[in-house]
Amino acid sequence: MTEKRPFDILNGSLNNTVVVGLKGGTELRGTMVSYDVHMNIVLEKAQQLVNGEVKRGIGTVLLRGDSVIYISPSGME
Amino acid sequence: MTEKRPFDILNGSLNNTVVVGLKGGTELRGTMVSYDVHMNIVLEKAQQLVNGEVKRGIGTVLLRGDSVIYISPSGME
């Protein structure tokens, strides 16, 4: 059975590419290398997206959980 | 008797299509596969809606409860 509880999605996405939406409308894509119970998230090889297009590279970035609106793993369907 | 308490709505919508409204005005439609006490929600086959029309497909997405404004199951009336 595949677990799909909220934090299972995070755990199942470790070391995979995710898209994260932040308050204020910023959207980032990168490899999720860690998270914690506050939904603080670390992305590597992160890129800022505008309308799905890459705007700039950011490298490693720590996202504060309080700012996260959604997290979408790519290619999970 | 059909239970209609707030979390009963969530439980009764598991594996069904829901529309979720987020802070900032984003609206998503997808199959709700899980939720937790913080109203963190996982949708599969999610689509972003603009004025009720599909704007883009998102696939699986974890929505942070703190960002949720409303959740509407389709076809429950």
Place this chain on the structure above:
Amino acid sequence: MTEKRPFDILNGSLNNTVVVGLKGGTELRGTMVSYDVHMNIVLEKAQQLVNGEVKRGIGTVLLRGDSVIYISPSGME
């Protein structure tokens, strides 16, 4: 004596029509079938209002308490 404490208003409105204002300016009208201590609210036969006019039908909807600004029962005066 008619009780009018804040949660009495909610209890007295069960199964009656209410108008709920949400953060961001959305206004909904529907039949309130439940609420909880967080002011999470379930409406049935809900309609989104714009300037008091019906914009669209929504059916059943769970409103997250944190997003609620006001709740007004219709015809209570």
Place this chain on the structure above:
Amino acid sequence: MTEKRPFDILNGSLNNTVVVGLKGGTELRGTMVSYDVHMNIVLEKAQQLVNGEVKRGIGTVLLRGDSVIYISPSGME
């Protein structure tokens, strides 16, 4: 001695007309019939004001404390 502590203002305004300012800029005038420790407030015969003019009647309304910015009793000076 007249008490003027914050919650004394609320208590002293029971069954009197108050003007309440809400987040987002909405201003309401009505008879305050109850409040609780969260500053949830019930108004009766409430009217929405725009620039001090009545925009529409609302009747009874429960205002969520978290949305309240200010409460002003009329004619207390």
Place this chain on the structure above:
Amino acid sequence: MTEKRPFDILNGSLNNTVVVGLKGGTELRGTMVSYDVHMNIVLEKAQQLVNGEVKRGIGTVLLRGDSVIYISPSGME
């Protein structure tokens, strides 16, 4: 020694004129007659200011601490 800790400023301003800035940009001037640990504040003879000019009189008003950005006693330097 003159105490200047944050709440000393409030205590030292009792029954004096203060200017209070609120979230959303509203600025009020009035006589501070009370406050509590949440920084809920009661002003009397309050006036709403726009660019430092009086826009309208408000009389007595209870300001919710959560909405307060700054409080400035007049003429304390």
Place this chain on the structure above:
Amino acid sequence: MTEKRPFDILNGSLNNTVVVGLKGGTELRGTMVSYDVHMNIVLEKAQQLVNGEVKRGIGTVLLRGDSVIYISPSGME
């Protein structure tokens, strides 16, 4: 060793000039005479800045910690 932990910066700036940025974009400069664990801050001889230029004098002002975005001591490098 010079301590540089977050609250050391506050302590080390007592009675010195600081620039404080507030939610909503307001920027103030003044002498910091006190702070507490909530980052409530008291400035004296405060001035509101717009694009780094003095817009108006404010005198003594209590800034609510919840509204503070950043605090910068001048001339610490």
Place this chain on the structure above:
Amino acid sequence: MTEKRPFDILNGSLNNTVVVGLKGGTELRGTMVSYDVHMNIVLEKAQQLVNGEVKRGIGTVLLRGDSVIYISPSGME
């Protein structure tokens, strides 16, 4: 093994250059000399960036954790 948990990123960036994004859209670059469990952060030699270009120098600055959206160490890939 290189640790990459959220707070490891902060610890690993001590005395290195980081870019910090704040609520409201402000972006700062500087040397991170300390942080605490609330993600309060102290930068030295900080500069405010607009579209990645330096707008002005700020020197030492304490950023309140509640305002932080993201923190990106430079050159960690």
